[in-house]
Amino acid sequence: MTEPVQIGGGAPAVSLRGITRRFEGGVLTLENLNLSVQAGEFLAILGPSGCGKSTLLRLVAGLDHPNSGEVHVGSREMPSRGGIAYVFQDPHLMPWRNVIDNVALPLELRGESKSRRRESAKAAIEKVGLADASRRYPNQLSGGMKMRVSLARALVTEPELLLMDEPFGSLDELTRQMLDEQLYALWQERRMTVLFVTHTVHEAVFLSSRAIVMSRRPGRIVLNHQSDLPEMRGAWIRTEPVFMQECRVLYKALEWGSA
Amino acid sequence: MTEPVQIGGGAPAVSLRGITRRFEGGVLTLENLNLSVQAGEFLAILGPSGCGKSTLLRLVAGLDHPNSGEVHVGSREMPSRGGIAYVFQDPHLMPWRNVIDNVALPLELRGESKSRRRESAKAAIEKVGLADASRRYPNQLSGGMKMRVSLARALVTEPELLLMDEPFGSLDELTRQMLDEQLYALWQERRMTVLFVTHTVHEAVFLSSRAIVMSRRPGRIVLNHQSDLPEMRGAWIRTEPVFMQECRVLYKALEWGSA
Amino acid sequence: MRKSWQVIWPPLVTFVLLHILWEEIVRRLGVPAWKVPAPSDIFRAAVDRWGDLLTATAHTSTAALLGFGLSVLVGLIVGIALSSMKWIERAFYPFTVFLQTVPLVAIAPLLVLWLGYGLASVTVSAFIVSLFPVIANTLAGMRSVDPGLRDLFRLYGAGPIRTLFRLKLPAALPNVFTGLRIASGLAVIGAVVGEFVAGTFDQQGLGLLVQSASRNLQTPLVFAAVAAASLLGLALFAIVNFSGYWMLRRWHASART
Amino acid sequence: MRKSWQVIWPPLVTFVLLHILWEEIVRRLGVPAWKVPAPSDIFRAAVDRWGDLLTATAHTSTAALLGFGLSVLVGLIVGIALSSMKWIERAFYPFTVFLQTVPLVAIAPLLVLWLGYGLASVTVSAFIVSLFPVIANTLAGMRSVDPGLRDLFRLYGAGPIRTLFRLKLPAALPNVFTGLRIASGLAVIGAVVGEFVAGTFDQQGLGLLVQSASRNLQTPLVFAAVAAASLLGLALFAIVNFSGYWMLRRWHASART
Amino acid sequence: DRRSTDSSSTNSGNGSAVKLILNWKPEPEFGGFYTAQEQGLYKNHALDVTIESAPEHVTQLVAAGKAQFGIMAADEIVTARSQGIDIVALFAVYQTNPQGIMTHESRGFKEIGDVLRSPGTLAVQPGLAYVDFLEKKYTPVRTQIVPYDYSIVRFMASPDFSQQCFITAEPLAARTQGADPKVFLIADSGFNPYAGIVVTRGDFLKNNRKTVEDFIAATRQGWRSYLDNPKAANAMMGSLNKEMDAQTFAAAAEAQKPLIETDETREHGLGTMTNERWQTLIGQLQQMKKITKAPSAGECFVNP
């Protein structure tokens, strides 16, 4: 594993050392995995279905624990787990709350005032294009809309570490590209650390400052690739040759890892 | 709306006439929608998130009813709703059954013998690449694996009408392409009627004999496009110029519909 | 308006039909009133003793309502406490079963010694009898929270109090209401039985009315008092049902038609 | 093995600690045994009357178990019937509340008239008292089935029987078990109270033992009999709990540690 | 416990406030107490008496000092004393125990023994001393013994059904409904504990002798007056107990007269008790193993 160049500077924000995760029933999901992410990096994670990507994020979030190895989160820039947000693979909304109250939840748990909560939640909902559905309940939303609510809920806290598990998987390509671009702009502005699981190579290339590709279970890192794209990116970059080149690198690694 | 050339021959297998669907609370989702699908067609449905694609499939399946308009399913080739299978947008597995018993469910409901059920289910599970997880319970599966179980459950019945709502959305590109190819081969062999919702234009082009693109809510059909691709398709076709051309047509319509 | 009418007429029709049937059977077979009175006999007894029935119902209602209220309160608290840690559940849940299996007659002397005859003791009876279903259902509800949401709360560092009020309790509500439905009927029976053992004739509730009418072979009056108790239970049940419907109608599958 | 030990020791420790505390308090305050006996008094009474306690427990157990079994059976059937159609639920669900609010003393004469004194009547008492929680929880469970799965079954043309056995019942199991937990304790108290009104002295169960000991101010024996009833309830509860755990452990959040 | 002693000995301005707990609703069996209350006999003795009627637990309440006086039966008093509960009998309303077994005339029984020795059903409350006595005396018992449920429906419905009764209550109700009840008094079988006994706690008696004497004196006057003319008190009790009709009140008051007023009381006064009868009872209970520790007859009662 090559050490990544430092983007945010300082010590790694997330570091995993020799992680092994074996579930009850003997399913060995991760084996001796090492990964360190600098503060301010945007790391894309790719890999075949069932290879352990979600497991990896859960370990980082502290929602699951490795059978052996060490998980360390925090650095000078990002002191603790306090500033984590997580977009789960499933939306996991609270069925008894409407969209706006679902989105406002993290602020509520932080103890922010009702009016500020509302405002921030409204802004986040608008960004994901759900302004006209903000009073609806989850059972009145389409699949993609639910996922967008979950996204808004993660972004509303302005987290320092953002864990995203296929957040755009159920969206149409246009909405998805729009959100990709918004997310990239946000990252450029705020430089939070992002771990982004995706199945779309284009998306990974467009967003990430670094990408890792995992192999079939037990998941190992078969590629750890620093992006060659410039930091300034926009819709236009998708047609540049260097973009295509990057995509090819990831595709190959994926093919190799899925073999 | 141009009449599609007949592929399976005979009367339409699915016909929707002047469908309007308005949910409680006044959400107008579909408005005066007309669509007819011939037996044996493979229809791809694209459209922005929340435009009414899932609603459309539910109406065809008879799980929801229009406020006005007529839904008719069945033809000489496909007599009734008996032969429908549906891959929902969410996997909806039975948490108390392991993979193999979840997949075998439709056969069980049909009253097939235990040994035949097992056999067919095993074959279907192998096809979606879950052979080694067939004894696990849903809470032990990754997101993509659950979706593949749901897919296997739909295919195991050898349906005459197959409704698929973003079945491959949560899969990595390689697994997805493999399944795309398998599905196409199956369709070529069995010529069932397929309504296939997807957000991936490439996938739509690769699979479909016809594609429709819907506009933002209230969903209307903004493009109804017969495929120019030859019937013989394989992985190679993705790099042909005609494939790219097809994609461009759909992209444009999507952009137009999302405006 | 049309909605609530739809809820009211089916049981009403059932009620009327059942009573017509009953009246017919009793009349045809010529069963004497002291054995099984016809609805008309019961009605006559109820009219004759209207005032006594009313005050008895008032006394029993008070105890049943107070007992039910206590059950809701304590049941929620205990259910929450039990669900907070697995070892607490293991250590104490089995003992809450005692509450259900202790015959009131056995603890009545203690009740009476501590609380005297009358309202307080009867209320406690209603409370003891109706407590367990609230505990059991609250606990079950709190244990079935969507694990994804639990993770979310953990991630955002939500303390136990916030997790309780914003996640576990709302998620447990459908179960809690099932518990309350059961508790509503039990509170009434608890009050009635409580009167047998710890009531006072000076504030005669339905339980003692049943006993003294029964002793004097006024079977129609017995049935009238039983009917009053049932109506009381039904009223409590309807309140619980309606509140449940009202609180869950937006989101829970069980509240949909 | 280690697992079941983990389940057994916390209540055991609690049990022992509570009893030591109780003994201490009673001894320190010098409470007379006729008021609140110390555990040691109760133990002595239990040893003295070992044989009587044992046969009484056997009689009560039989009725409680049979009544519980009937409740499970009938409760499931009624719950299923009520859940089959909204109008059936509306028309009949409220009346099942009657079952809970009718005091046994009021219907005892009828019971005895039809079934005579003894096991049959006592069993029916246990049954009546423990039925409603099974109905209410079954119904609630059947109403909370994942709508997606319901659609799936509809789509595949599953008939009501198949939908019931393959979807609704399995999905309702966690709720049903909550109902059974409540019913287990109620069946015991139903049997005990049933004996008060419909037992016989030749087959004296715990209920009559409690009453006669209570009349003779043998409070330690009363407590011993109550303890026996509670242990019976506890045993039934443990069986239900364990079966629930065993059937749900694979998939339901509530069964996880 | 000390607290209750204090409160029971406090004297309010217009006399001692005391509470009497009856074990059932106002009925002729309590006629004397209500008469005393109604005619101000207690007041004349500077007593402020509250009468409460509750269904159960009189023993415990009196023992715990929650009430100064209560109504119990002699066998209950002996049992209580043998358990170490310091309760003393003061005034026995019923010289002859009013409890009986009620059967149907049509069965042609001559004595209680016939009831027990014939098949059929007998309903009694669990734990009653006299049931043990009868079972021992009239073996072999062939009747099925079941719990009494305070109702006479079963009796009315089946001809081979017998049940315990108060001679002043159930038989009257059964007759009103057209049945043919035949009553055998338990007393005739040789087991005849005093009944309807006014009791108090031993230490209350010791510390408030005067109050107790006054209370019993007023009670005795009340009973005298009730026996002579129960009409007014019956009407008053009838307004508190509407389940019993006026006719039954009158009949019951008449029926209990011979049980209350005997040659004994005519000589020594209403309510007085004798040592021999207590002695007999204690012996009987001991023989039946109802009690383990036998109290002495003298400690069980006083005739204030």
Ligand SMILES: Nc1ncnc2c1ncn2[C@@H]1O[C@H](COP(=O)(O)OP(=O)(O)OP(=O)(O)O)[C@@H](O)[C@H]1O
């Ligand atoms: N609780 C569990 N018990 C047993 N096996 C589990 C459990 N959770 C996950 N697994 C297994 O661990 C492996 C990795 O799961 P994970 O969810 O991390 O995959 P993933 O990379 O996120 O896949 P996908 O892209 O499909 O979401 C899978 O094979 C899964 O079956």
Ligand SMILES: Nc1ncnc2c1ncn2[C@@H]1O[C@H](COP(=O)(O)OP(=O)(O)OP(=O)(O)O)[C@@H](O)[C@H]1O
């Ligand atoms: N039960 C309901 N009540 C109210 N509105 C509803 C309900 N179900 C769906 N809708 C609305 O209907 C619209 C279409 O929903 P549908 O699920 O068909 O969208 P979709 O095209 O499948 O979107 P996606 O691609 O995100 O899955 C959405 O705006 C949704 O909010």
Ligand SMILES: [Mg+2]
């Ligand atoms: Mg995943």
Ligand SMILES: [Mg+2]
């Ligand atoms: Mg959809």
